[in-house]
Amino acid sequence: MTTRIQRRNRRVILEAALDVFSAQGFRGATLDQIAGVAGLSKPNLLYYFDSKEAMHRALLADLLDTWLAPLRAMNPDGNGRDEIKAYMRRKLQMSRELPRESRLFANEVLQGAPRLADLIGGDLKRLVDDQAQVIRRWITNGQIAAVDPYHLIFSIWALTQHYADFDAQIRMIRTGADPMDGAETYLETLFDKLLQP
Amino acid sequence: MTTRIQRRNRRVILEAALDVFSAQGFRGATLDQIAGVAGLSKPNLLYYFDSKEAMHRALLADLLDTWLAPLRAMNPDGNGRDEIKAYMRRKLQMSRELPRESRLFANEVLQGAPRLADLIGGDLKRLVDDQAQVIRRWITNGQIAAVDPYHLIFSIWALTQHYADFDAQIRMIRTGADPMDGAETYLETLFDKLLQP
DNA sequence: CGGCACCTTGACTGGTTGGTCAGGTCTGCT
DNA sequence: AGCAGACCTGACCAACCAGTCAAGGTGCCG
Numbered sequence A, B: 001m002t003t004r005i006q007r008r009n010r011r012v013i014l015e016a017a018l019d020v021f022s023a024q025g026f027r028g029a030t031l032d033q034i035a036g037v038a039g040l041s042k043p044n045l046l047y048y049f050d051s052k053e054a055m056h057r058a059l060l061a062d063l064l065d066t067w068l069a070p071l072r073a074m075n076p077d078g079n080g081r082d083e084i085k086a087y088m089r090r091k092l093q094m095s096r097e098l099p100r101e102s103r104l105f106a107n108e109v110l111q112g113a114p115r116l117a118d119l120i121g122g123d124l125k126r127l128v129d130d131q132a133q134v135i136r137r138w139i140t141n142g143q144i145a146a147v148d149p150y151h152l153i154f155s156i157w158a159l160t161q162h163y164a165d166f167d168a169q170i171r172m173i174r175t176g177a178d179p180m181d182g183a184e185t186y187l188e189t190l191f192d193k194l195l196q197p
Numbered sequence C: 001c002g003g004c005a006c007c008t009t010g011a012c013t014g015g016t017t018g019g020t021c022a023g024g025t026c027t028g029c030t
Numbered sequence D: 001a002g003c004a005g006a007c008c009t010g011a012c013c014a015a016c017c018a019g020t021c022a023a024g025g026t027g028c029c030g
Helices: A004-028 A031-038 A042-048 A052-072 A080-097 A099-110 A122-140 A149-165 A167-173 A183-195 B004-028 B031-038 B042-048 B052-072 B080-097 B099-110 B122-140 B149-165 B167-173 B183-195
Strands: none
Touching: A004 A031, A004 A042, A004 A052, A004 A099, A004 B004, A031 A042, A052 A080, A052 A099, A052 A122, A080 A099, A080 A122, A080 A149, A080 A183, A099 A149, A099 B099, A099 B149, A099 B167, A122 A149, A122 B167, A149 A167, A149 A183, A149 B099, A149 B149, A149 B183, A167 B099, A167 B122, A183 B149, A183 B183, B004 B031, B004 B042, B004 B052, B004 B099, B031 B042, B052 B080, B052 B099, B052 B122, B080 B099, B080 B122, B080 B149, B080 B183, B099 B149, B122 B149, B149 B167, B149 B183
């Protein structure tokens, strides 16, 4: 049985943990920092989660579905070009709206995904394999140009997540402007040209 | 005056530090780990470098030139499409040959580039601004299609570095094969189509 | 081969950090 | 109101970690 207080505090803690983990990485984050952001005491954090590791795991598990949803949502019966471009647009929107989540995953993968491997397991691979098949069918149908489906998916990840993960670098260069200004238009053009049969 | 032993040990230490920092991030790396990889004692490390921070700074400073060289090497008087594609190819090769360096920078930028800001300063911005001007000229000359020069550069970074930085994820999906198999062909096609006037 | 500068290290320190615990406070139910 | 169980915390601990130091070892010069 979960109480109202439990629900509220767990939410507050995970929110704070996302803030700190995404900005500092797992090793770099401290319970004191998370406690400070959450406005709770450190022992209280550990009343709700068994360990720092458990918070991190809970975060990743909660976010995994959200993170993969855009890829899952690609409709095999839709028009190839529209579906892929819609996928790209959804991912780009996630970089804009959920940059902390993007950086959390990036931090994790960058360090070899030790805490992610068992969570994802073959799940991600299966999803990507399935959608690669779908893309292959669109190629066969002549709906899109013949490009490697895996590299196509990787390039969507790379191009969209870059704006969240490397935000600091982009800000150094495009001082003033919103770092993502013009990104949608640019990527729209890029994928239009790439996929044109 | 630097002795032979000094040169050798500094090199060994930076090599080990690159290994550990790129895999664990600054905060995640410990001097004991670096000492272990280097085959030296921890106090000995601190005989050659004032602090952990100093090792990290030395690494970044040493690598910065290497890292920006490909962008600097873009020849304003060359053919636009060839120059940009050559830049992309050089960056992709760096992802293949220097993945640790790529991950070191990625780790740094991901966490807001605190230790990089003063090192790069306006230097990177100036270089990118200059090369963006060069690209604009190629567009005016009709050598390449009209695309936003900044997003073009960002997309080259994103697409090439992704293979080094997200290697762990790609390996989960493309089990067996070399993660970068087919990447060059794919990116060649992508930029061909994108830049086609 | 003797001496001096350079190199190396075991043992230590002070500060940080994840996690524990005993006891106190609050909340919701009857 | 009263109580049982949920919630919260100050004080504490053990492990870890960057950095110090004094003392001994090593290479290089005359």
